[in-house]
Amino acid sequence: MKKLFFLVILFAACSQDKKGTEPEKANSMKEQFAIVIHGGAGTILKENMTPELEKAYQGGLDRALEAGYAVLEKGGSSVEAVVEAIKVLEDDPHFNAGKGSVFSADGKNEMDASIMDGKNLMAGAVAGVRTIKNPITAARCVMEKSQHVMMVGKGAEEFARTCGCEFADTAYFFDQKRWDQLQKVKDTEQSVLDHGSTSANDLKDKKFGTVGAVALDKNGNLAAATSTGGMTNKKYGRVGDSPIIGAGTYANNKTCGVSCTGHGEFFIRSVVAYDVSSLMEYKGLSVEKAAEEVVMKKLVELKGEGGLIAMDVKGNITMPFNTPGMYRGYMKNGKKEILIYK
Amino acid sequence: MKKLFFLVILFAACSQDKKGTEPEKANSMKEQFAIVIHGGAGTILKENMTPELEKAYQGGLDRALEAGYAVLEKGGSSVEAVVEAIKVLEDDPHFNAGKGSVFSADGKNEMDASIMDGKNLMAGAVAGVRTIKNPITAARCVMEKSQHVMMVGKGAEEFARTCGCEFADTAYFFDQKRWDQLQKVKDTEQSVLDHGSTSANDLKDKKFGTVGAVALDKNGNLAAATSTGGMTNKKYGRVGDSPIIGAGTYANNKTCGVSCTGHGEFFIRSVVAYDVSSLMEYKGLSVEKAAEEVVMKKLVELKGEGGLIAMDVKGNITMPFNTPGMYRGYMKNGKKEILIYK
Numbered sequence: 001m002k003k004l005f006f007l008v009i010l011f012a013a014c015s016q017d018k019k020g021t022e023p024e025k026a027n028s029m030k031e032q033f034a035i036v037i038h039g040g041a042g043t044i045l046k047e048n049m050t051p052e053l054e055k056a057y058q059g060g061l062d063r064a065l066e067a068g069y070a071v072l073e074k075g076g077s078s079v080e081a082v083v084e085a086i087k088v089l090e091d092d093p094h095f096n097a098g099k100g101s102v103f104s105a106d107g108k109n110e111m112d113a114s115i116m117d118g119k120n121l122m123a124g125a126v127a128g129v130r131t132i133k134n135p136i137t138a139a140r141c142v143m144e145k146s147q148h149v150m151m152v153g154k155g156a157e158e159f160a161r162t163c164g165c166e167f168a169d170t171a172y173f174f175d176q177k178r179w180d181q182l183q184k185v186k187d188t189e190q191s192v193l194d195h196g197s198t199s200a201n202d203l204k205d206k207k208f209g210t211v212g213a214v215a216l217d218k219n220g221n222l223a224a225a226t227s228t229g230g231m232t233n234k235k236y237g238r239v240g241d242s243p244i245i246g247a248g249t250y251a252n253n254k255t256c257g258v259s260c261t262g263h264g265e266f267f268i269r270s271v272v273a274y275d276v277s278s279l280m281e282y283k284g285l286s287v288e289k290a291a292e293e294v295v296m297k298k299l300v301e302l303k304g305e306g307g308l309i310a311m312d313v314k315g316n317i318t319m320p321f322n323t324p325g326m327y328r329g330y331m332k333n334g335k336k337e338i339l340i341y342k
Numbered sequence: 343m344k345k346l347f348f349l350v351i352l353f354a355a356c357s358q359d360k361k362g363t364e365p366e367k368a369n370s371m372k373e374q375f376a377i378v379i380h381g382g383a384g385t386i387l388k389e390n391m392t393p394e395l396e397k398a399y400q401g402g403l404d405r406a407l408e409a410g411y412a413v414l415e416k417g418g419s420s421v422e423a424v425v426e427a428i429k430v431l432e433d434d435p436h437f438n439a440g441k442g443s444v445f446s447a448d449g450k451n452e453m454d455a456s457i458m459d460g461k462n463l464m465a466g467a468v469a470g471v472r473t474i475k476n477p478i479t480a481a482r483c484v485m486e487k488s489q490h491v492m493m494v495g496k497g498a499e500e501f502a503r504t505c506g507c508e509f510a511d512t513a514y515f516f517d518q519k520r521w522d523q524l525q526k527v528k529d530t531e532q533s534v535l536d537h538g539s540t541s542a543n544d545l546k547d548k549k550f551g552t553v554g555a556v557a558l559d560k561n562g563n564l565a566a567a568t569s570t571g572g573m574t575n576k577k578y579g580r581v582g583d584s585p586i587i588g589a590g591t592y593a594n595n596k597t598c599g600v601s602c603t604g605h606g607e608f609f610i611r612s613v614v615a616y617d618v619s620s621l622m623e624y625k626g627l628s629v630e631k632a633a634e635e636v637v638m639k640k641l642v643e644l645k646g647e648g649g650l651i652a653m654d655v656k657g658n659i660t661m662p663f664n665t666p667g668m669y670r671g672y673m674k675n676g677k678k679e680i681l682i683y684k
Binding site: 116121122123127128146147148149150151152153154155156158159235236237238239240244245246247250264265268269270271274275278279282283302 | 458463464465469470488489490491492493494495496497498500501577578579580581582586587588589592606607610611612613616617620621624625644
């Protein structure tokens, strides 16, 4: 930390010679880099957790943070960092995204993902994909290799194939616990939300969720990304907020990067991710105040449960949620923190 | 008009006796009702239009306005009014929505629609549906009869069937001109955007678009809705802004109702519909100023072509667009105006 500070000062001094005005601010911003992630919000209570399970979640979040931070440390882009962090969480069956995605009513996985680059407001999203190993790589591919923002279903998979995304069969995505979750609710005609608080007979088994990441790279660029397996027993091609730019994901270097998790329908209706950015841009709120206003007031008034992670262009991080818990963590200036409960 | 004014005065007088304060304002707001619609923005130039075609467009817009206004006049809801107006435009093959939708690369129609109720922020959307006669009725059904906001593909059609939505076969949706449009671009590997200005060799044939409506009912409730056939030759399950709440459609009694039309990708990245609302809510801009800021400045900076219609809760209407033309019109206090060019 001391070393970093010294470097910043040194940088600032050099730069002052060249550019003249406000170099400290510009350069301290450039050296600042950080990543914040979530693994879903919901009825996550200490009393329902075993030490082994807690360790497994913490381990997954830790590996994801390290993967993203390593990219940033080497001078990689925030887009690369959020993708690497999310791939770790998608590959970890404890989280409801990629491998470990919950099952829809027809016994299949339907995954959604999105990503946004705060530098140029480019964005990409896929919804209802079933065979892409890491849906976030497909979302990135839509952003970088197509003229489009959103692709759904088989068309999205066809496009991902042209990008060289890795595919996996249903055996890869199969997870016994997720399958058992489906059998439990299958005949109830109920879709179980990924925060697990609406049909809460057996909270122990309700490890639902979404995963997300927001990163700030050394060049001062923000990126945000979100990935999910949706709801257990979902029907009718339901799509939640995760692949919706403005609702589940948003990034803009002028304001902040945001990734959401919770009861998707409320997050769409509240345009949550962009609302945080709007409150910063139009009302001058800090990222903390803006996120709190949206999650703890506006969403609560609408009875929308969930949370979000957000970071501004100076690396200020906030992780508010209105549920009992949210898997979350950040890494900044070499310091790492991983949290689950309130 | 005189009669209406007399009624308002009468109402105000009665009400003053009962309630005491500011009854004129409250009641004039209650009596105020209006509808505004669009049939797509794009390279719509007088010199490329025949008198017959112009008449056909004007006729479609006129019938849609009358249908929506009739609902409002009878005291019907703004939700009902926007649905009735949009059904007229969906049924009219001149507009790219419902019958008359353009063809995707595989020679089929893929339609999207969304609706939002400003009273309670409820919303519904369908994307990539192929056999629902009026996609807007399916979007309404998702809003009113499901716990979800967005459904895509076959799942959305399955749900629409449970609601009693009317279905139609591919013969119903077939339109020779749309088919010819597809044949022209089929081998170019190009998707043709619904505003038609990017591949403009033959502007005469480029009658692309989206349809939308915003209404204010006698109870002071706003609603907004949008419906589209998307892009000619589109592939990979591409979804534009029309079914995205916050991007193509938004309504909130606190601010305004908005329906967009244009190059969908830019509208998603700019969260256009909600941005108009945010500028009103957080910066105190009027609906005119807010819409102008978004369409004529923010979208133009991003090179996003298109326009929108918006109305605030007092019935103030605005219809900005940054393209040569936009099919548009409104009806308010018995006065009707229909416009095409700048």
